Amino acid sequence: MPRSGAEARARLREAALDLYGEQGYEATTTAEIAARAGVTERTYFRHFADKREVLFDGEAELRDVMREAIASARDEGPLATVLRAYAAAVPLFVAGRPVAVRRAAIIATSPALAERAHAKSASLTEALVAALRERGIAEPTARLAARAGAAVFERASQAWDGESAAGLEALIARAEVELRALTENRLG
Amino acid sequence: MPRSGAEARARLREAALDLYGEQGYEATTTAEIAARAGVTERTYFRHFADKREVLFDGEAELRDVMREAIASARDEGPLATVLRAYAAAVPLFVAGRPVAVRRAAIIATSPALAERAHAKSASLTEALVAALRERGIAEPTARLAARAGAAVFERASQAWDGESAAGLEALIARAEVELRALTENRLG
DNA sequence: CTAGTTGACGTCAGTCACTGACACTTCCGT
DNA sequence: ACGGAAGTGTCAGTGACTGACGTCAACTAG
Secondary structure (H helix, E strand, C coil): CCCCCHHHHHHHHHHHHHHHHHHCCCCCCHHHHHHHHCCCHHHHHHHCCCCCHHHHCCHHHHHHHHHHHHHCCCCCCHHHHHHHHHHHCHHHHHHCHHHHHHHHHHHCCCHHHHHHHHHHHHHHHHHHHHHHHHCCCCHHHHHHHHHHHHHHHHHHHHHHHCCCCCCHHHHHHHHHHHHHHHHCCCCC | CCCCCHHHHHHHHHHHHHHHHHHCCCCCCHHHHHHHHCCCHHHHHHHCCCCCHHHHCCHHHHHHHHHHHHHCCCCCCHHHHHHHHHHHCHHHHHHCHHHHHHHHHHHCCCHHHHHHHHHHHHHHHHHHHHHHHHCCCCHHHHHHHHHHHHHHHHHHHHHHHCCCCCCHHHHHHHHHHHHHHHHCCCCC
16 A cells, blocks of 8 residues: 555644644544554554654755745845745745644643643744855854744744735735834833 | 652753753654663653754743843844844853753754754744833734844854854854845845 | 565564552651 | 651562664665
8 A cells, every 4th residue: 555655644634733723732642543543553653753743744845935935035134035945935834824723722721732832833933044044144044034024934834814804925024124123222 | 758849850961951952852752761760751741842842942031031131122123123022042052052052952863852952943933022012013014024133133142153253142243244235135 | 577675664572661550658746 | 656748668560772684675886
């Protein structure tokens, strides 16, 4: 049957999303996920490193898109370049939104999952740092820019999840303005 | 013997730091740590939630100091307030530096530990957000300021670990200037 | 078309992090 | 002295995760 484990992997992803949502993360076992996906527990661990990782697939794609965006960006300062990369990833965020909503609800119920989410975000930031360095930006500056950019994006994303009549790109620009206001010490 | 588990807890901390350093994090078991500390494994888990947590004690103290600093700061804008809080914690960082160095070396060897470190940092940031909100700062602004402040501090801390003739407080001020330059789009 | 190769999967046995329940001892206030 | 609270030991158990080995289907070279 299997020459590419892609289908099994996809079934595992869906099974986990379902079960974590229905019974809660801690209450479901990896064996249950595997059973619903029609494979054994061992196969689960061949596809995903641990019980949490199944919720964080597709991270590589996001990272690649943003890395490419940084590599091919025009010169306009490190922070602006980082924000361009987030803007370039907007289609991915839009496409993945339905799943992201379910996932976020699950993550909010478990500190262990929140921890992994932070780690993923940090890993993404490191990738951006590396991409900035490829453009000749010094390490400390690159890291500061990447982290500031992540803060800006999180703020934009938060607004997007809220009322948000605006699109993500506009919200990113707006959040950048907010950050500039903060650094200029205007009272918020 | 035991009326306050403080000594056992301290012995567990030292034992873990030693063993993680000698054999590596993954190669040491919680049973080993407990044995070296002269207690049972069960007692370990009464003091620390899991195998990693033993490396991240004293985080509460840091959080309290920074929270207090924010509560009693004078008005000068959210980001400046956050940076005051980091500055207020400088003595803690100085005092804890020897242990912090050993801990950092261990953390660098294990993704699981890095994950926990990020979670701790995120939890601290959330505490700062709450403290800012107590001062009447709106949630999104507070979170953006807290995250930007964390980025600034990390950059200062990085410089401190490096050559760093300067003190941490001066490096924080310097990093704040760097962030301002980034938001003003000056090429870095 | 066949034989050898490769990659995904199943099976099994084992380790270790972590938990609940219960009994015991020491400390402290009354 | 007495009773309760807090820290600990003991024991049994669950579940995440791993290594080793065998199998079978899909591809590939000849």
